[in-house]
Amino acid sequence: MSVNTLSKLKTQSLFLTNLERRSKINRNPKRGYRGRVEEPYRVNEKIRVPRVRVVGENVEPGIYPRDEALKMAQQQGLDLVEISPKADPPVCKIIDYSKFKYEQKKKQKELKAKAQKVVVKEIRFGPNTDDHDFNFKLNHAKNFLKDGAKLKAYVHFVGRTIVFKERGELLLLKFAQELEDYGKVEQMPKLEGKRMSIIMSPKPSKIVKAKPKSSQNKEAQNQDN
Incomplete structure (x- = not known):
């Protein structure tokens, strides 16, 4: 085998090795990477419907234009939260969203604790x-x-x-x-x-x-x- 042929084979082998490494990198994303976590509810400007049905204790229940309902929430220092998106029109509540999420997580923990395996x-x-x-x-x-x-x-x-x-x-x-x-x-x-x-x-x-x-x-x- 000539020197030129041997050199070509080495170059070709090196190229294939680098190609394989790149392929592995593409298949295995970096550890610790987390995709964007979506909120379970649409809140405030993320509610993209023209009208909503507003319910709750701190508001007169009824159907309102989304912008008006949003303004009502802002005046109280609260959030407009879409709790039933499939209703017609979607049902919303004017509440403190951070507090609402905390209470939801607390309920889930309680349910999980109750569902633990019984000895x-x-x-x-x-x-x-x-x-x-x-x-x-x-x-x-x-x-x-x-x-x-x-x-x-x-x-x-x-x-x-x-x-x-x-x-x-x-x-x-x-x-x-x-x-x-x-x-x-x-x-x-x-x-x-x-x-x-x-x-x-x-x-x-x-x-x-x-x-x-x-x-x-x-x-x-x-x-x-």
């Missing part, structure tokens, strides 16, 4: 559970409900013990009765295969909120002193 604790019995074992598990169940967890108690039937299903049902009903101050029954005893189960949810008034670690440490120090 379910399980307690297992046999159809011939004795009083000592029953009371031991009853104390655990009380603590679970006070912690705010749901409770699923079940009787597991092995082999021929399935003939004692009535005994298992009575045991679960007695268990629920002992816990009526701490929880309420969501599902009565129900047989599924070799298991009969009952489900209870905690009573809000009986849920004990966990103390912060700092307060627990202070209590421990006071006891030591």
